Amino acid sequence: MGSLFTALTSAGQSLLAFEQAMDVTENNVTNANSPGYADQLPQMLSQPFQTGTGLAGGVKEVTQDTRDSYADTAVQQQLSLQGMYQQLQTTLAPLQNVFDVSSSSPIPSALNQLFQSFSQWSTQPNNANYQTAVIDAAQQTATAFQQAAVQLGQIQTDATNDIQTTVTQINQDAAAVQSYNESMAQNSTPNAGLSAQLESTLENLSSLANVTVIPGNGGMVTVLLGGQTPLVEGTQVNAVSAGNDTASNAGNPGAAPNISIFDSNGNDITSQITSGSLAGLLNARNTLLPSLIGGGQQVGGLNTLAQGLADTINNALAQGTTSSAPPYQAGSPLFTYNSSSPAGIASTLAVSSTITGSQLAAASAGPPYTANGEALTLAGLDSSTPGPLDGQGFTQYFGSLVSAVGNAVNNANTGVTAQTALVAQAKSLQQQVSGVSLDEEAIRLVQLQSSYDAVGKVVTEINDTLTSLMNMIPT
């Protein structure tokens, strides 16, 4: 649906551009489709009388750029939000392969296998094949966690690299704006080609980060990053950089530190980046991924699950016994992990290298002694109520992680679709308002806003109706 919408929007844009190009001068026709180009209008200005030189007043032709700076700002803001959602969509998409609830997905499949093996073992606790099946299933589970941790680590590394690339692009665009300012400093006469180039650069810059553009003297522009940090001031570029926030992982030294953005003086300006692809990357890298794989301030859902699973199973085995009569011999732990690095538990989860089938404690010493008491407890762990992990079973807990990832991806998808339409909207308005009076522009905006407000209310009502409908259809 999104692609159809986008395609139609693009087609509409092209038609609109073509229609407008028909009515303008040769120069405008030639440049109508150039990125960032605005029509040039001849304007007659009266010349002031120069008392010193005695020149007559008269008139002079000055070319005026019809670009509406507010319309440009609106386009840049929408591009910035679109950039953020598109980046989130791209960065989060591979997460869905790791967090998948389908039965073929490694973690749910391994968990299912593990608890089935416990169930089978509980029927014949001394059956060597069943004991081996438990160890094999545990091995499969540990491998699934390790693989998920590796995949998440790779996604995290990719996000870090993408942040560096984006910062480089921002600095390159800033250099292009500086070059424009230098040209304007040498010759302040408006130049349609340069102006179009600048606009195109600013739109690209907006899709990378939230920037504010302030027109200055002599046609030069000042670009602020995050509304506060000067990126380009006249002919000076203040390059930004990305680096590790070494203080961010004080809580979990083993975890990857957050990535921060620094201004040219080394001040941390990460919190100022609120939109653009850089904001999307920072959000994924510093917030969403640590909530799964762990970070400086949190252990991460995957590690919590791995530790919860290992501890619960090991505790149950420790409470059981391998002997059939006193003195009772406690069972050996099935899983091991590196407890000194809480953010690395999933990646170090393994089956104890020394365990053998006979060391698995199936019996419960009681009293009364039950030959398969602990095996039965283990078989029912995932479906017990309340569950062993925050009141949830392990599969259910994994499901909640999948749900969180799904919501984040869904939110990004919704954002991309809505923002794509909004960018088209802002660009269309940008073309319509070029050259119209402020009054006309204001009237159009007020009318559009009230019309949209009315339509928006209907959408809210439909949403309510749909929610009721969903409640009426049983799952």
Added chain:
Amino acid sequence: METTIEYGGDARECLQAARQRMRQVKRLLSKPSMEAADESAALLRDVEVQLGCVAAILRQNGSKPDQEFRSGVEELQDEVAVLARYFAEADKMFSGWLLAVRSRRGGYTNRGQAAPLVLVKKLSVEG
């Protein structure tokens, strides 16, 4: 488990019609104009009517699990979520833009806010 098809053709047709109208709305909103907004409002009202029909049919006939039908409603919900986001952001965009136009046209008030917008029709008198 295989789910049974419970809902009559009418409920499905209503849902189908609602989704079709929604597609038309998205097409219309790709270009900003009051005509497009008005037409969208009319279409969305029709979406509401169609969904009302679905609800009435479900109430009358009762309902059993039907994954396909549920998926259809969920997809419509996703499309509505996109539209809701679109309108929320469009509102912000128009408000910001209007604020800029107000300050550029009338300057700022003593409190530093954009001047109120006063639009009066121009009157030209001849003779």
